[in-house]
Amino acid sequence: MEHDPSPGPPPPHQGAGAPLTPIPWEDRQRLGFAPALLGTVKLFVSDPKDGFRRIQEQGDLASPILFAVLLGWAAVIIGQIWSFLIGSSFLFLPGLDGEAFTLLAGRGLMTFGILLLAPLFVVIGLFIGSGIFHLFLLLVGGTERSQAGFEGTLRVVAYSSVTQLAQILPIFGALFGTIWALVLFTIGLSILHRTSQGKALAAVLIPILLCCVCGSIAAVMGLGSLMMAFQSA
């Protein structure tokens, strides 16, 4: 018989008796689209624990998916602007005079394609990512007291899309956003599935360490090289 010795966080929606107020995004019909979006972003940036306690545990799945698509799309746009600006500057190096316009046009066309397909890939990534985290949450026994099921994991991953805004920072934005996302995933999964933060962290870290070791090592190596370059400059 398995027993989780850690008490875990209190169940959501059962605090002082009165139901918690929904997050602005899930109350956007009353608040309006833009204020609800900005209010939700502000909430998950400033107090993610409160945000995850207040999100719907069951019911409408369209709201979190729409939130993830909007922020994911915004991140792709920001990322493409950075990529275009940095990449285009290389096109005007000596020796590329005649080809610069052709390369620039090709790059612009590719950017347009990426922006067009981005929402689709955000939804695919959201679903597959949530599935992987949920599988490892099941494996570490993190769903024993959960009533939210897979949809709970999907909601956590969707609202954690707020970390995509880190793309505003050039070069280090992706790394910073990834670390921030790990923190939000851990907080959100522990609250929505009523499990310990240790199990939530394990469910998040194991697949990343197993399957994305490649990316982690590349990021650490890239960061190390940059630090060394700055020190030697």
Add this chain to the structure above:
Amino acid sequence: MSQTNRQFGLLWGGVAASLVVVSPLGPYFANWLPRCQFKAILGLPCPGCGTTRSALALSHFDVSAALAANPLATLAWAGLIFGGLLAGVLALADRRVPELPSRLPVSWRWTITLALAANWVYLVIHGS
């Protein structure tokens, strides 16, 4: 059938259908993916090595090549696509879509963990 269950079925079905539709673009997108640094540094494949190649092979209906690239990833892709298409049809027909259990028996947890380990051993031996 609950609203959430129907939305879950439609989402899974939509994801599966989208993957089928964009699969011809797979080789193009695969070029953007970074090379496996785990393999580059240690000379051994990571547990996820071959996932992209298995997807590309499946998009050409080459099941044996997909299984050779990464057996577990091939099963996962097949489950995602066929399960998703079925879930989408069930949701559209207002039928309940089967969901993941909220808890896994210990025997299942060990089975899945051993399958992941065995798959990695295969990749290392096969030299994927």
